[in-house]
Every structure is written in C-alpha cells, then in structure tokens.
Amino acid sequence: MTSPARVLVIIPAHNEEDSLPGTLAEVRSKAPGVDILIVDDGSRDGTSRISREHGVPVVRHPVNLGVGGALQTGFRYAVEHGYDIGVQLDADGQHDPSYLGVLLEPVLEGKCDVSIGSRYVTSTGYKAPLNRRLGMLLFSGVVKLACGHTITDTTSGFRAYTRKVMEVCQHDFPKDFPDAPLLITFARNGFRLLEVPVVMRERVAGQSFYTLGKQLYYPYKNLLASLMALIRRPV
C-alpha cells in the first residue's frame, strides 16, 4: 500500500442515544485512524444531538427508512467524500471495533470486495434460537446459489465494502433489510464476498431493527427479494 486507505465507519442509528456514546468512544479508542459517520434514521430521541456533541458528522433522515436506507445514505456520503472503504457498524455495541483490523485486512489486500464479520465461521460461542437457525440455513443456501460459496452469517451487519461496491449500491439496492438480498445483488454484480470470524456481544441498549412484528413478514419478503435478486439482471 502506498498511501493509507481512507476508511469511513458508517453507523446507522435509530433511537440509539443510550448506546451511542459508548460505541463512539470505543471506535475512537480502538480504531483511531478511521472517520465516523452517524446516519440518524429518523430517531425521536437525542441520537443526532449526541453525535454532534461528540463531534461526529451526522446525516439525519427526516423519517425512518430502515437500516438499508441508512446504509445507502452512508455509502453515498462515503463516495462523495472520497473514501476508499466503508465499514458498516451497529450503534448498539454488538460489534467490537477491535475487529475492525480483521475486517479491513482482506479488503485492503484486494482479496475480496465485501468482507463480512461472521459469528459462525469458527465457533465463537454464539447460540441462536431454532427459528433463527432455520432461517439462516435457508438464506445462506439462497446466497450460495448466487455466489457459489457459503456465507453462514447472512444477517451480520458488521461489514466492510470497497468504494466500487458503494458506488454500485447507489442505483442497485434492495429495500428494507440489507442482508441476503443485498449479498446476492453483490454476487450478481461480480463482487467477491468473504467472511471473517468475529465475536459479537449482546446489544447494550436500544431496540433491534428486527422487531417481533416483522418476524412473520420478514422470511417471506426476504426470500422473495432474494429470489428476485437472483434472476434480476445486474445493472
């Protein structure tokens, strides 16, 4: 590497005022070389205020678009501000910034275009409930159809993306949940995906994007979106 790559950590946040200060402090201490962007996805609490108090740039959606929309906004910001790599990191403290190096390494070395911090590549002690495990099995199967190899943790929101990937996401992006359909879209666009093992923690505070009401709708919607991403021609 000649000049160090510019890395932007994109943190989608929806009502995360409780966990955000801890997450920001941790990213700064464990990964001092990276910039941070908060995408406040229509929060009703002090998410934006806390970000500004910490001196972190914050882009605020006037209404809630979902984590996919927040990510897309972050990508656009990263592309416009000349970043080489974008890292997606949850605001709730689930993702340990000490793994940023592990996550970035294969992308920096050109081994892949998207690296995914996975709970399941090696045994990391995470045990999911049965319905979740079945869903994961199903979606990693669908993703395998598209990219040829298995991605075990399709729902992981701890990922690093090259600039090229973020550029493509400006016009080809599945709505709502950025998991299996998004990974398939990447594979269909010829991007290489790679999983790296990470340990994830319990969320500190706030509410998951995957709420109870979406639990029935989610598998249907996601499966359909995945299959459509499979047969749709990449742009």
Add this chain to the structure above:
Amino acid sequence: MAFLSRTQIVVAVGAVLLALYVLDLVRRRRLSEEYSLLWVIATAVIAVLGFSTPLLVWITDLLGMMGAASTVFAFGLAFAVAMLLYLSIKLSRLGFENHALTRDLALLRHELDEMRARDGGEESK
C-alpha cells in the same frame, strides 16, 4: 329498449353517474387525467353493457356466462382488479421515489448545516 331489466337500468345509470362524477373530479383538479382514463373507460363499458341488451347477450354467449348479469359483474370485477394492480404499482413507485428523496434531503441538509457552521464561524467575529 322495452326488454331492459331493472338490474340493467340500475347498473347502467349507476355507471353513468360515476363517469360524470369522475369527470367532475378531473375538472376540479382533484383527480389527474391519467387516473381518470381507466375510470372513464370502465364506466363507459359497464354503461353500454347495461343499456344494450343484444350486445350483452351476445357477449354472454360468447364467454359462455351463465347469465347476463354475471357478464356485467365480471367486467366490473376485472376493472377493479386492474385498478388495484395499477395502484399497487404506482404506490410502490411513489415509495421508491420517496425513499430516494428522503436520502437526498438528509445529505443536502447535512451539507447545508456544515456550510452554515463554517460561514457563521467567520461572520460572528
């Protein structure tokens, strides 16, 4: 016209009234011309079927329907389905555009805030 049934008259008059109402909505700019087209065509078809017994009977025989009334309702239902599908498509597109606009607005707003902070910092001295 002597053999018009009561049902036919009710359906046909209803269709004509609806067509007039749709046109009035367009006149008052409450409904765009684009949407009115489907409505006007549908009401016209129903009205013609209602008023013209020979045509109705002919189509009924052609489609192998059990009764003339079924033909009218079948056309009405077909229209309702077409309209709902059309609206779903429009709604999806609106949602998509809304999504994109929201994201753009957020980024522009951020840029504006930054520019103001920069300018404000210089002017306040």
